[in-house]
Every structure is written in C-alpha cells, then in structure tokens.
Amino acid sequence: MSIAPSPPSILSVRQLSCERDERLLFSGLDFDLYPGELLQLEGPNGVGKTSLMRLLAGFLPASGGRIYWQGKPVEGCWEEMHQALLFIGHLAGIKAELTPLENLHWFAALEGGQEEEDLEEALSRVGLAGFEDQPCQQLSAGQKRRVALARLLFTRRSLWLLDEPFTALDKQGVAAMEHLLVEHAQAGGTVILTSHHALEQLTGLRKIHLGAPQAGVKEAIHE
Numbered sequence: 001m002s003i004a005p006s007p008p009s010i011l012s013v014r015q016l017s018c019e020r021d022e023r024l025l026f027s028g029l030d031f032d033l034y035p036g037e038l039l040q041l042e043g044p045n046g047v048g049k050t051s052l053m054r055l056l057a058g059f060l061p062a063s064g065g066r067i068y069w070q071g072k073p074v075e076g077c078w079e080e081m082h083q084a085l086l087f088i089g090h091l092a093g094i095k096a097e098l099t100p101l102e103n104l105h106w107f108a109a110l111e112g113g114q115e116e117e118d119l120e121e122a123l124s125r126v127g128l129a130g131f132e133d134q135p136c137q138q139l140s141a142g143q144k145r146r147v148a149l150a151r152l153l154f155t156r157r158s159l160w161l162l163d164e165p166f167t168a169l170d171k172q173g174v175a176a177m178e179h180l181l182v183e184h185a186q187a188g189g190t191v192i193l194t195s196h197h198a199l200e201q202l203t204g205l206r207k208i209h210l211g212a213p214q215a216g217v218k219e220a221i222h223e
C-alpha cells in the first residue's frame with residue numbers, strides 16, 4: 001500500500017499508470033516534487049512523456065494510482081491546482097492571426113492583467129523587439145515559440161508544465177530559457193518539462209526516465 005504524501009510536497013504521484021489505446025505506457029510511477037525543483041521527463045519517442053504531463057494537468061484520466069496536490073488528493077482540488085498551474089504544450093497555444101503583443105494581452109488577461117509596457121518588455125527580452133505588431137502567422141517557428149514562452153516572464157503561476165519548450169529555439173534562445181527556469185526555481189517555483197535536449201546548464205535538474213516502448217508492461221525507472 002502506498003503512503004499519501006504530506007506538504008511541503010507540492011505535487012506527488014503514487015503508483016500512477018497510464019494506458020492509451022489499450023497499451024500500457026507506464027505503471028507504478030511514484031515521485032514527490034517540492035517547491036524550487038526542476039524535473040525533466042526523459043525517454044524515447046512515444047514512451048508517454050506528453051501523456052504524463054497531460055495526466056498531471058488533469059487533461060487525461062489516469063488508468064490507476066493517485067495524484068496529490070500539496071498533500072491532498074487532486075480530485076478534490078483541481079481548481080486550486082489549476083490556479084497555480086501553467087501548461088505550455090507542443091502547440092504553444094498562440095493564436096496565429098493575432099500579433100505577439102495581442103497574444104500576450106490575451107495571456108495577461110487570464111492572469112488578471114498586465115501593463116502594456118511590461119508586455120513589450122517581455123517581448124523584447126525574448127528577442128522579439130520590432131515584431132510586436134506582426135501577425136504570428138508571419139513569424140518563424142522559433143519566433144512563435146518565443147511568443148508563447150514570453151508568458152513565463154510575467155505569469156504569477158508557480159507550477160510550470162512545459163512540453164518540449166525548447167523546440168525550434170536557437171542556441172541563444174535555449175540558453176535564455178534555461179536561465180529563466182533556474183530563476184523561477186530559485187524564487188521557489190517548480191517546473192516539470194519534457195525535452196530531448198541535454199540541458200546541461202540547468203543546475204539541480206532532477207530526471208525521471210520513462211522506459212522504452214515495448215509490448216506489455218513498462219516500468220518507470222527513477223534516477
């Protein structure tokens with residue numbers, strides 16, 4: 001029998017399993033995550049990293065096991081958890097017909113508002129000065145990703161779930177992003193991310209490796 005976690009763990013999973021299309025992706029997954037931690041989910045394509053992120057965010061039901069938010073079963077406090085959660089998925093969530101500045105206004109409205117100059121400053125910090133008013137559909141893949149990530153510069157949410165945040169970013173973009181994640185953790189925030197990058201600059205990074213896909217049961221190996 002698994003023991004329920006207690007605070008100060010921010011997020012915990014116990015014996016978590018995930019099945020999709022009658023295929024077991026992982027089972028028996030246990031971990032605790034504390035404020036100030038950076039956690040990378042690793043593993044080959046198709047092993048279930050995105051599925052685990054979606055499950056932690058409540059977008060996908062678990063096949064078994066439990067998720068706890070600050071020591072409480074998450075079923076009773078999804079709303080509380082979602083107020084603290086920022087999920088940026090593969091598709092980045094930006095609206096192609098809007099400009100970077102309009103997209104940030106939209107994100108800021110979800111956070112309770114933000115001054116225009118702060119949003120311009122965020123765009124400038126992610127290297128998009130001069131592109132504020134160009135429709136996002138006219139931007140490159142890396143620039144679109146930067147628009148989505150600019151949100152991290154003003155969000156007040158403490159738990160960041162970032163699915164492949166470095167996709168399409170150049171070297172300098174990856175380095176800036178790594179710096180931002182470390183800053184967030186140092187301020188007491190928590191990050192779970194998936195990435196195929198080595199992420200050598202992320203000091204204190206914890207890793208959970210999901211096993212290679214194969215028929216039948218797969219086990220999660222903790223590092």
Ligand SMILES: Nc1ncnc2c1ncn2[C@@H]1O[C@H](COP(=O)(O)OP(=O)(O)OP(=O)(O)O)[C@@H](O)[C@H]1O
Pocket residue numbers: 020021025043044045046047048049050051052
């Ligand atoms: N919408 C879906 N419906 C059914 N099965 C899905 C769906 N999305 C993904 N899967 C299956 O779930 C499995 C895990 O997919 P997932 O996206 O979680 O893997 P991943 O580890 O994030 O892979 P990658 O490194 O390629 O991003 C895959 O075998 C995939 O076919």
